[in-house]
Amino acid sequence: MQMQNLPNLEEKLNFLQKKLLSFEGYSDNQIKSLKQHFSRFKSIFRKNNNSWLEGTFDIPVVAQNRSGRPHKTFSECTERTKRKKTDEIRSFVVKEVIVHAAQVELNKSGQRDAAAILKDITTTSPTRVTKYKRALSESRSVKPASLTPLQALAMFIEADLTRRQYEVVRNTNKDFYPCYSLIQKAKRECYPPQEECRVSSTGAESNLQSLVDLTMKSLSIVLEEVLLTLKKHERDSLKLICKWGCDGSQQTQYKQKFENDANSDANIFQSCFVPLRLVCGENGAKIVWENPTPSSPRYCRPITEEEINYIGTSANSLKATKVFFNGKEFKVNYVFIMTMVDGKVCNAATGTKSTSRCYICGATSKDFNQFNFNKDINLKATEFGLSVLHARIRLFESVIHLTYKLPVKKYRERKSEEEKELEKERKLEIQARFRKEKGLLINMPKANFGNTNDGNTSRRFFEDPTLASEITGISYELIYRLKVILETISSGHLIDEKKFDKYAQDTARLYVKLYPWHPMTPTMHKILVHGAVIIKNAFLPIGQLSEEAAEARNKHFRNYRQNFARKFSRENYNRDVFNRLLLSSDPLLSSMRIVKKRKFNSFLPETIDLLLPAMPNVKDSDIKNFLDKDI
Template sequence: MEVVTRRYLFDKMIEQNSPSINDKLEYLQNYLLVSYGDSDEDKKYIKKKFSYFKTEIKKRWSKARSTLEKFLISNDAWLAGTFVIPIKTYNKPGRPTKIFSECSDRTKRRKTEEVRSSVSKEVIVHAAQVILQKEGKRNASQVLKDITNSPASANECKKIHSKSKTQDPLTPREALRMCVDADLTRSQYEIVRATNRSHFPCYELVLKAKEECYPPKETIRVTASCAESDLQSLLDHTVTRLSIFLEEVLMTLTEIERNSLQIICKWGCDGSQQAQYKQKFMNDADSDANIFLSSFVPLQIVCGKDKRKIVWQNPTPSPRYCRPIRFRFIKESVDITKDEINYVRDSVKSLKATEMELNGQKFSFSHSLKMTMVDGKVCNVATDTKSTSRCYICGATSKEFNDLSKKNEIHPESLEFGLSNLHARIRLFESILHLAYKLPVRKYRERKTEAEKMLEQQKKTEIQQRFREEVGILVDMPKCNFGNTNDGNTSRRFFENPYLAAEITGIDFNFIHRIKVILEAISSGHKIDVPKFDKYAMETAKLYVELYGWHPMTPTMHKILVHGGKVIENSLVPIGQLSEEAAEARNKHFRSYRLNFAR
């Protein structure tokens, strides 16, 4: 294409002697079409571009009252602008020419042969230096000058360049991290290592690094149906491993801070169903169909008299930090849950401070374990709450949940269990669904006619179908072997779009949006302004009672909207860090380990 100024076009237009501006413009357009319109496509493009020019120049000519001198004075800057004219270029026959940087070494030698034969080496090197200098590459210009003047400098540069190309080999610990991150088996690691044996350590060294992550073997007890580790040894090992990682930070602490270190952990227990394998137990009553697992996760290391200085913060709720205390092949029940809670609590009571030495400095770590990785069932067992429809914090029943003016006495020891963020999200999602099913009949537990039951079932089917077609999730459907499709990911997808959720379920948009805000707040891991949270939660509770007073809140909704602020205020760390999500993920890992690593 060719670029010309508007003044050039204007001068060409003035060549036409007709007094009419339209005749002059028509003459200019014909000139451009004849000169540059080689194809129909070019003519179409020129006409389109010229129409804009034509409109603009007529407007400016009229504003200048058709006076040439006045037009030139007032439009001098505009006339200096450009106009693009397409010019069709014809490709030469044969292979297209490559730019010099893309050519092979042989082609480059051929193209530069004439220059090399007619120009001396000193001139070529000097020219290269000057060009690099002009382009602002002063360091490259200086290096070129040094290596051409001194052979020793050239050898030194070559050694440095070769050294920069070689990568340091991975340490066994780094290789282990890669294996864990990528979930590599031994054979997969050996295949990766075969690509560069000098870079990856042998698998035996990786195994040794892996064994260093385990507590001492003598503290681990294993039977056919149970495996457990001594809690004191497990915490000592955890502190030791974290101290190696935090060595630089710990060495900066004062003596008072070194003797007042505290590791804050969360713990909990939970049962889950497992696949049954062809495995014979010594006791016929034993079965591998269920497992009950207790575990803990380190959250923070703090120090100082007021424990406000944070030395280390768990960066993620990843299950990698979740450390099993004991697991048993046994079905979850009230008695089993009580037994497990008492077992861990007794172990916690007998804990002693972990003493260790690092670079000649002594450190003392006390331990604080909070039971927050629990669901509603475990909370009920821990507080001896017999009914699932009763609040374990204040003792209110479902009949009293909607009476927001009634304030029952709160049991302080029940505030330590946190808000069970993951299960809270799922339970609130389910409570909205079940409320939506009952909207056509607006009855809770009252006796329903067959027609009302049919209406309720039709509403449920409609909601399930729309969520599957419009959102791509399965809601309230049973799964093979255990549970249903209402899991954490499904509930997240539900609350992602409150508008669509409200449209499908028929539940008030503002209520769903407020529940979403509350869930995001308690799951954020950041410190929450308790008075503001309390006010927002109570307004949400009042909105629920106003809209759906005929249906009582669920215990989870009551716990979060009415007691959420008290629980948050009572927690040592931000409430989002006390989630049970890591323990739930550990259950999935346990299934995988049984399948892939059992002997």
């Protein structure tokens, strides 16, 4: 109403009334009532205030007779003038009162940070204000520091840059990014000595002793502050527990000629190890460091492309690594556990020739659905762990292949043409429904290698047991129990083997009761029947012994072959791939990467019941025997 600049009060009140009536949503009765009330308001207002509304008053004007500068506000005055104007206040008011009043006024005006700083520098240590002043001066004068060669190398590896790409980035700020020659020098410090590496046209390998020495020295730089706090007997009893394994994978063939025509690059076989835990003390009970991502390829160090026995012999003959900090010596021994393996490697290592035979107890498919057979268990074979990633995939495939055979309910018996056709139609139906309702590709070949039954497919299958049961026709309870078991063994936490054994045995009996005509697969038999024994014999949580890191390395191997290796020479090509694998798994470089916090789904109630809430009471002799035992 004020902004309209209307000439008199009557027009202003009329404008206000029209404005109130212009809003939408009023009923006729509300409009009528509003007019009546507003009319009454106008009459009462004018009656009670008529005397001063109609009257006049004079505003005295002070004549400006003196000459000189115009009056200034306090903020416009000079420092000298401000001191004069505040002299009286400073003379009669205590300093604490002035400071407190300033804090209150700053808070009232919304300057909360300024009020907090004023309180901090006036109520704490007398040197606090000096620190504030120094920090402010340094922030204004110091230029942004440039990256060190090691920091630039960590960024180089994390971003998967080539030399050309790094040069393009560096051209944007040459003062901040070091030249590539310094990065090359930092790279060489991450490689074992050249004389300890062997590279040929068909493979690359590093001496295991040199590689573990390099790994431990790199890790010790990260842990320097922690290591310096150890006592003398702890420094002499350090042990690095590592898991290792080997795996083969299909690869793309390149147009490069071998000296021997019998050689091929269609498949590769590589061995690697992952440091899991650094312990110390007389019985190894004190944990100095634990791998934050035991299933990630970040710490997965390439060893060689040789057979299992070669690596096992090298690991057993390793010598202690000596590291020096501040005149103190640290001696580190090694324990290697072969758990990064799949079913094929386990069968080869134990001499099991049939894929349908259990390499732990020797049972065959005809015995898997029976619980009264007596078979001797090979405790040595339980050290291979549960191969958690492959276990998830194999259990998923077990359910899928079982649902294909539901219409005929036959396993390996002779089937008629009609039964084969029913089984084929059932398979196509299941594939179509999963594609439509979940977006999953089931049992479909992938270009160049493998099929679509991978870890991500199995995870999405088990995340919704209700829908999986509806599509497949398999018991919801069975799928849900398998989900609980997979979640438990992949959790990375300690497991109550007694509760797990009972839960697994009940699941096995449920399977046999529902589907007696279809025997369990070897993987399902291993988990449900021998899972508790394997978990009991594993000192570390079984989820930390997963082979996931080695499997992820196959993807990196393909990427490094294609984008980071020289193709004009087989030897240089293998050297480039091997060096890139070393850089991407270096503990020091891996510790420098920025890890985003991930949101994890909570465990199922049944899973929580199978996990141990804390470290169980383990005898010192058991820990010592585990750390001292051979592979």
